[in-house]
Amino acid sequence: MNSKYNFTWIKNNTFQLEWLTGYLKNKIQLNSLAVPFNDFSVKQIEADIRAAKSGEGLELFLKKTRSAWNQYQRRHRMKSSHVTATVELKKDVYKNVVKVAKKYNIPISFAIEELLINSCDFEESNTLKDKQIKRLSLSQQSIQRRRYQQSVNLKQIKSKDISKSELCDKLSLEMLERHQLEMDIIELSSNNNSSKIEDYKTKEIKRYSIDCNEYGVTCVYDE
Known part of the structure; x- marks a missing residue:
């Protein structure tokens, strides 16, 4: 199995396991886990996933699950340091922002943030x-x-x-x-x-x- 899609990213971490059990319970047959979580909890989750998926289906399932976990982590971290705002941009400006985002393979919101930080003289040092x-x-x-x-x-x-x-x-x-x-x-x-x-x-x-x-x-x- 491709190392990128194996189980090594699942750790004995309460924050991760709480999210993972909530994510998996509506997708596969997941046995209940004892709380607090421990190393056996990780092994049981792996066994439940293997019981439901195999072969290429297993790799695809792990790929989607890990991607969902990474997105959840990013959103969780951003809650404490970012705010959600709606802005209106001219079409030509937006096209340029999209070009920057594609060039550096980053989300459009990150591109706008980087452009602001590097072009504005904020009072606070960065x-x-x-x-x-x-x-x-x-x-x-x-x-x-x-x-x-x-x-x-x-x-x-x-x-x-x-x-x-x-x-x-x-x-x-x-x-x-x-x-x-x-x-x-x-x-x-x-x-x-x-x-x-x-x-x-x-x-x-x-x-x-x-x-x-x-x-x-x-x-x-x-x-």
């Missing part, structure tokens, strides 16, 4: 912004470490017997890593201002290209 701030800080630290390491590596290389080609390879890698970090920090520190981001990126690409030319190493934009 998890996404916190992660961006943390990532920005880490990127800044990484760039500082990379700049220092570059100077150390150059001093070490000069003191060794190393060929010009090896030196160029090392420099090329170091300079590319720093350039990638610089581009990363630009993306995070420009407050989603697309024109400013592109301006900073253009300047950083120019700086990187000039340095590559000065040291005679490969520039990724010349390939």
Whole structure:
């Protein structure tokens, strides 16, 4: 049996077993279970399902049952953190929302929620912004470490017997890593201002290209 449709998802969990017995009692012959539930309750439910279904019918039944359980869990979690509201959207706006939902394989309500969170400046900070701030800080630290390491590596290389080609390879890698970090920090520190981001990126690409030319190493934009 496909592992996705077996019985391993049924646990000795009162919340789940209460829902499951209510769901199954109108679909199959289900023997009464002693309360409180225990591991034997799980085995008895499995035996009752196997007695009623077999083969492909069993897999299909388990697939539908598990899907119903997942939906129930999601609705239960959302009750404490979401509200139900009716909104009117222009047809072209709705079509764009549907496109987003299909692209990321999420419900339309989730698509609307994500679009709102990422396009509005709410007073309350959200998890996404916190992660961006943390990532920005880490990127800044990484760039500082990379700049220092570059100077150390150059001093070490000069003191060794190393060929010009090896030196160029090392420099090329170091300079590319720093350039990638610089581009990363630009993306995070420009407050989603697309024109400013592109301006900073253009300047950083120019700086990187000039340095590559000065040291005679490969520039990724010349390939």
